[in-house]
Amino acid sequence: MICRDRVVVVTGAGQGLGRAHALALADEGAAVVVNDLGAAAEKVVEEITARGGTAVADLGDVSDWGYAEALVRRAVVEFGALHALVNNAGVNRDRMLVSMTEADWDLVLRVDLKGHAAPLRHAAAYWRECAKEGRPVAARVVNTSSGAGLMGSVGQANYGAAKAGIAALTVIAAAELSRYGVTVNAIAPSARTPMTSAVPAFADRMRPPATGFDAMHPANVSPLVTWLASTDSGDVTGRVFEVEGGLISIADGWQHGPRVERGRRWKASEVGAAVRELMERAVDPAAVYGG
Incomplete structure (x- = not known):
């Protein structure tokens, strides 16, 4: 019961990873505010209460700044506090960049990236007031990034841009909020969800095995999320974890690499040789998914 007496908001918790996280957190003793747009959130609450847990549903769009504030307030009013926020809500509209519409771009950036920023902003304000x-x-x-944001993924420019933004948001918020007793981490999960199962390139990988360990089951991701939401994880912040099946790893992001210094302004004719020298000395970047 590593989350006993903790109050946790989980966004996008009506299905897939969010549902698995909400169930796992409740099983570990947390009171859970289950957010989603539709009645699926209420069904998850019914599952939690049937297992002896505590939860309420709160239906709304987390990319709406005002609703995000109300969601944080609901947790505090309902349970007396807020101890953790699991940002999970997201959508995808996969297309090659040359075929992408403005609506495809705007929807994914709004739901995935703004839908993380808005609840985080209002939760942070609440915790700052508590500290004061x-x-x-x-x-x-606990934010939800993706390998598409960390390494890139062909056909997912909008989704990858949003998920890369979430990784950057994570490390910035971790630096800003540490003074208030807040840690901020992210996961980049691989699991079978309604979203991933709909991607043709992932279809074979996402099929449940006939026997043995189901590495793509979304519940495999939830133990890490649950621990990150607990008090025990207070010494871990600003990290992005890749998680799949029984595997957990730390994704090591952009680093300062090799340098060439002239001590003066470069001539354009000199730059090519310098860049090629740097590329020979640099570590090869991770391959783009689907590239």
């Missing part, structure tokens, strides 16, 4: 009032804060944020 002298109340102890051991708050946790």
